Amino acid sequence: MPGAAGVDLSTVIVLARDEERCIARCLDSVCGRGFDDILVVDTGSTDATPGIVDGYRTRGVRMLRHPWSNSFAAARNAAVDCVATGWIVFLDADEWLTGGSVPARLAELSRFDDVSRLVFAPRIADRNGYSGDVGRIFRADSAIRYKGAVHEYPVIAGEPDEPVGIVGVDIRFDHDGYERSVVVGKDKRRRNLDLLDIARARDPDNPRWWYFTIRDGLPVLGHAQLVRSCTVLKRLADTPVATGDGRSGREYYRLALGQACQAFAAFGDWTSVHRYRADLPDADAHYFGAIAALARDVVTPHDLVGAIELRGRDELVADSVLDPAGRHLDALIVALLDRVRGEADAERYRDMCDPWTDTFFDGSRLRRRQPL
Structure with a gap:
C-alpha cells in the first residue's frame, strides 16, 4: 500500500x-x-x-x-x-x-x-x-x-x-x-433498474436517479412509469435541490425528454410528445415535430426547409440533447427529401452523412414498419 x-x-x-x-x-x-x-x-x-x-x-x-x-x-x-x-x-x-x-x-x-x-x-x-x-x-x-x-x-x-x-x-x-452480449449475459438493465429503485427511495429529490430510470428503463418502462418520471423531473427542474451533482435538475429534465419522447411515440402518445417538445432544444423539437408529420403522412416542404435551416446553425445543433453532431437532423432531412423531392435526392444527401440509428431510424433509413 x-x-x-x-x-x-x-x-x-x-x-x-x-x-x-x-x-x-x-x-x-x-x-x-x-x-x-x-x-x-x-x-x-x-x-x-x-x-x-x-x-x-x-x-x-x-x-x-x-x-x-x-x-x-x-x-x-x-x-x-x-x-x-x-x-x-x-x-x-x-x-x-x-x-x-x-x-x-x-x-x-x-x-x-x-x-x-x-x-x-x-x-x-x-x-x-x-x-x-x-x-x-x-x-x-x-x-x-x-x-x-x-x-x-x-x-x-x-x-x-x-x-x-x-x-x-x-x-x-x-x-x-x-x-x-455482455449487457444481456449480466442482465445489466434489470440490475440497474433495481438499484435505481433503491437510489430514488433513499434520495427522491435527486433528479439524477429519475433521469437514469428513463434512460436505462427504455424500452421496458410502462407508459404510466414514463409519465411519472417526466412529471417528477419537471418538478425538480423548477425546484433546485443540493445534491452535489454538477448537473442541474433542468439539464437532467432536458436530457430525459429526448429519450422519453421516443418512447411516447412508440406508445402512440403523440399528445405527450407535443406537450414536452416545448421544453426541448430547437433542433430536437423540430425533429420530433417532423417525425410526427412523417408518421401521419402530412409532410410539407416547410418541414424540410426548417430542418435544413436548423442543420446549418451550429449553435442550435450543438445544443441538441439527442445528438450534438446533428446526425438526427441529417436522417430527418433524408426522410423529408424522400417524401418531398424523391428518392434520388434523398440518397444523394444520405451518402454525404454519417449514419444515425434510434427509435425511428436505422442507419439513417426511416423504419417503415415502426410502431408509431
Missing part, C-alpha cells in the same frame, strides 16, 4: 464481480505500467474471478473482499478508504488502459490549483464513440467520495455534499461492457 511520504504515488482500483471474461485483460493493461499499487475490490464473485486475480499477486496486485451492499458508491468508497495518499485511478473490470505513461501524466496534474477538489476524466472509448466527462482520477487524501447505488458520481462529501470540478485529461480507457 502506498505510504504517506510518497505524495505522487498512484493506485489503480478495479471493482469486480463475476468478471472472468475480462479481468485478466484489465490487469494486464496496468501491471508493469509504473503504478505503485493495484487493488481489486471483489464484491462477491462466484466465478473464476478471485482465482484469476490471485494469479497476479506476484505482479503487485492485491485483492479486497467487500460484501455487496446494493451500492456501487459504497464499494468505491471502501476502496478509497484503503489508500492513504497519492493518486487514485478507478478502472472498471470491463475496461483496459491503452497508450502512454499514466503515472507520469498524473505527476503533471499536481500542478493544478486546489487539486483536492478536482476529479479528472479520461477518454472512455467504445464502439459508440467516447465519453470524456466521467470522473475517475483524484487524490486519495481529499474529501472526495462517491454517491449513489448505481451511476454513482463523485462529490466533496459534506452536509450538504458539494460538486467536484471535472477536468478532462488525455488518458484513454477502452471499454466493452455495454456490448449487447
Whole structure:
C-alpha cells in the first residue's frame, strides 16, 4: 500500500464481480505500467474471478473482499478508504488502459490549483464513440467520495455534499461492457433498474436517479412509469435541490425528454410528445415535430426547409440533447427529401452523412414498419 511520504504515488482500483471474461485483460493493461499499487475490490464473485486475480499477486496486485451492499458508491468508497495518499485511478473490470505513461501524466496534474477538489476524466472509448466527462482520477487524501447505488458520481462529501470540478485529461480507457452480449449475459438493465429503485427511495429529490430510470428503463418502462418520471423531473427542474451533482435538475429534465419522447411515440402518445417538445432544444423539437408529420403522412416542404435551416446553425445543433453532431437532423432531412423531392435526392444527401440509428431510424433509413 502506498505510504504517506510518497505524495505522487498512484493506485489503480478495479471493482469486480463475476468478471472472468475480462479481468485478466484489465490487469494486464496496468501491471508493469509504473503504478505503485493495484487493488481489486471483489464484491462477491462466484466465478473464476478471485482465482484469476490471485494469479497476479506476484505482479503487485492485491485483492479486497467487500460484501455487496446494493451500492456501487459504497464499494468505491471502501476502496478509497484503503489508500492513504497519492493518486487514485478507478478502472472498471470491463475496461483496459491503452497508450502512454499514466503515472507520469498524473505527476503533471499536481500542478493544478486546489487539486483536492478536482476529479479528472479520461477518454472512455467504445464502439459508440467516447465519453470524456466521467470522473475517475483524484487524490486519495481529499474529501472526495462517491454517491449513489448505481451511476454513482463523485462529490466533496459534506452536509450538504458539494460538486467536484471535472477536468478532462488525455488518458484513454477502452471499454466493452455495454456490448449487447455482455449487457444481456449480466442482465445489466434489470440490475440497474433495481438499484435505481433503491437510489430514488433513499434520495427522491435527486433528479439524477429519475433521469437514469428513463434512460436505462427504455424500452421496458410502462407508459404510466414514463409519465411519472417526466412529471417528477419537471418538478425538480423548477425546484433546485443540493445534491452535489454538477448537473442541474433542468439539464437532467432536458436530457430525459429526448429519450422519453421516443418512447411516447412508440406508445402512440403523440399528445405527450407535443406537450414536452416545448421544453426541448430547437433542433430536437423540430425533429420530433417532423417525425410526427412523417408518421401521419402530412409532410410539407416547410418541414424540410426548417430542418435544413436548423442543420446549418451550429449553435442550435450543438445544443441538441439527442445528438450534438446533428446526425438526427441529417436522417430527418433524408426522410423529408424522400417524401418531398424523391428518392434520388434523398440518397444523394444520405451518402454525404454519417449514419444515425434510434427509435425511428436505422442507419439513417426511416423504419417503415415502426410502431408509431
